[in-house]
Amino acid sequence: MYKLFFFIFFLLFFCSASFTKANDRVYLKILNEEGHSVSPDDLNLEKSYQHINLLKQALSRSLSDFYGDGYLTATFDDFTVEDDTASVVFISGETFKWIKLSFDETDPFLMSNLRIREHQFEDNVFNPARFQRLIDRILRFSEQNGYPFAKVKLDSVEIENNSISAQLIYEKNNLILYDTIELLGEPRIHKNYLSNYLNIKEGRVYDERAVKQVGRRLRDLPFIEIISEPVVFFTNEKARLVLQLRNRNASRFNFLVGVLPNNEITGRAVITGEANLELMNPFGRGSRLYLDWQRLQARTQNLEVHFQYPYLLGLPFGIDVEFELYKRDTLYLDLHRELGIQYLMGGNNYLEAFVRNSSTNILSVDTQQILQSRSLPSRLDRSENIYGLKLNYEALDYRFNPTRGWASFLEGAIGLRNIVRNNTIVNINDPENPGENFEFLYSDKEDATINYRIKYHLRRFWNPAHRFVIKTGMRGGVIFSNDDLLENELFIIGGNRILRGFDEASIFTSNYHLFTLELRYILETNSYAYLFADGAFLENPLREDPFKRDYPFGFGAGLTFETAAGIFGVSYALGRQLENPIEFRNGKIHFGYRNYF
Structure with a gap:
């Protein structure tokens, strides 16, 4: 019986609420000063409104429109409500x-x-x-x-x-100039660096835009933490910016261990590894030193050294120096040396012009293959001078684990490549021409070749619901030339950094475009669980049809969590390539550790 009672009570309550809501609608009646009816359409109004408050808001907006047309004395008078009808008298007045x-x-x-x-x-x-x-x-x-x-x-x-x-x-009143920046606390940072970075320099004319950006720009610095909001004091026609800051651990040591259960080359399990050290602001002037070592496959290693120093001579320009050594098994050794000048735009944003020298030394030559084909191999010694531009721009709410914002990177370059004769190839005796060697194979490689390169990386973060973050990304690269490309000129992708679910540095391509979709559940500031999917289009001109083009994809899950000892991570990924089936025994497992100091 009580169930019937509650059902009837709910039904009556629902019907009563619906009836009340339906009766909230108000119809509008407008008269002019002479008592004649005025159509609501003439005043950009509706004939009825769902609620009396919505009607009043609409009347206010209508008056604002009339004020904008010069009717400064326009008004709605004698507002009355009777039953479901609201009546008003509109007086437009005259234009001013x-x-x-x-x-x-x-x-x-x-x-x-x-x-x-x-x-x-x-x-x-x-x-x-x-x-x-x-x-x-x-x-x-x-x-x-x-x-x-x-x-x-x-x-x-x-x-x-x-x-x-x-x-x-x-x-105007008095002209205000900037005074020196005053630092409270004991931040390990030089005032000159902050002055350049914030664009607030002693003796310069005060600019409210720079002052309003101080808090946001300081939060972009990974090695500084704001204790209290910046304050400006005006005394004796000077503006003094007072900052209360403290150091934040931003330098980091990382290592990553990968387990590739069934390597496509050896057929056995391969342990890969990566270790890097990044020193942020080691000299108190915003510089960065980055060291990275990777064991990508058996007997394949990569070493990268990167140094950046901002605001040379107090100007918004910085220097960027890179060195990279890549050894591919026993096949060849790549060396890359780069010098760049950056125009600094605040935060991690910059425009850079660079020059890079890239060279390849072939370590082993398959002489039998050359004797059979009577042609040069796909890997050759080379030297290339490259000139280009880079643009990096970020607008993220938190660089280490963003929930909102976007980041972009674009690089375009042109290179002049020269083929260097390899003595092992040149000194091969030609069995068809006794007394001759294979130097003639280089006869069409005398002229320099022009290579063009484009690289990009775009990331976007959304926060659709509490603790949930969606990351989308797109990255890629294209290299093309007025001559045949060499294998040791191609992009090398695959692995935990680019296209998860595949062996490290296992895919050679001249044209690739990778799309990423990732769903994250934020556990803490630097902790999250995630699901991901990577899909790519790529081309390799050195492959035979129908394998020149491929559409590989990878997917998996991972967990990154912060502890007192540092940040740990684990991920599992599967991949599919060249229409081969997905096999769980080929899953890639990575364990990572990151410690800030």
């Missing part, structure tokens, strides 16, 4: 116009930069919002050019026959 707005007392420099002209206000409708925007522009320009205490007011205001004339008075 500018006769003249004089700028005789306004700074000519300001007038010229803001492109303000008196004729813009002659015989024009008086629009309060437009006039307020003018005042805001003047004050904003003043704040950005050393006059944060500037004032604007109207004088000699006259209103006759709905026509307005006035004089605009502009008072």
Whole structure:
């Protein structure tokens, strides 16, 4: 019986709520001053509204429109509500116009930069919002050019026959210059670096834009933490920025161990590894030193050294030096040396012009293959000078584990490649021409070849629900040439960094585009569990059809969690390539550790 009672109670309550909601709708009736009916459409209004509050908001917006057209005395009078009908009387009043707005007392420099002209206000409708925007522009320009205490007011205001004339008075007050930055706490950072980074230098004209960006830009620095919000004190026509900061552990040591159960080359389990050391701000001037060593496959290793030093000579330019050594089994050795000049745009954002020298030394030559084919192999000694540009731009809420924002990287380069004769190949005796060797194979390799390279990496982070983050990404590279490409010129991808689910550095390609979708569940600031999928399109011109093009994909799951000892990570990934079936025994397992200090 009680169930029936509650059912009837719920039904009555629901019907009552629905009936009340339906009866909340209000119909609008508008009259003019003469008592004639006015259509709501003429005033950009609806004939009815779901609730009385929505109607009042609509009436307010309608009046704002009329004010913007110069009807400064427009109003809705005699507002009454009877049953489901609201009645109002609309009085438009007359339009007000500018006769003249004089700028005789306004700074000519300001007038010229803001492109303000008196004729813009002659015989024009008086629009309060437009006039307020003018005042805001003047004050904003003043704040950005050393006059944060500037004032604007109207004088000699006259209103006759709905026509307005006035004089605009502009008072700049004192010119404000930056004083030195004052640091509280004991941050391991030099004032000169902060001054350059924040673009707040002693003796320069005060700019409100730079001051408003101080907090955000300091949060972009991984090695500094803000104790309290920045404060500006104005004394004796000087603006002194006071920062209370402390050091934050940003230098890190990482290592990663990968287990490849069934390597496609050896057929046995292979242990891969990576160790890197990154020193952030070691000298207190924002520099960065990065060392990275990788064992990608059996007898394949990579060493990278990277050094960046910002704000040379107090200018927004930095130096970027890279060295990389890559040894591919017993086949060849690659050396890359790079020098770049960066234009610094704040945070981790920069535009860089660079020159790179890249060379390959062949370590072993298959002489039998050359004798049989009477042609050069796909791997050759070479030397190449490369010139290019890089652009890096980030807008992330937290660099180490972002939940919102995006990041982008783009590189474009052109290189002049020369083939270097290999003595082992040259000295092969030609069995078809006794007394001759194979030097003739290099006869069509005398001229330099032009190579073009493009690389990009885009990432986007969304936070659709509490603790859930969606990461999407796209990265790729293209290399093309006016001659045949060599195997040791191609991009090498695959593994934990690029295209998970595959052996490390196992895929050679001249053209690849990788798409990533990742779902993260945030556990703590630096901890999260995730599912991922990587899909790619790639080309290798050295393969025979139908294997020149492929559409590999990988998927898996992982966990990254922070402890007092550091950040640990584990992931498992599977991949499919060249239409081969997915096999769980080929899954790739990676264990990682990261420690900040």
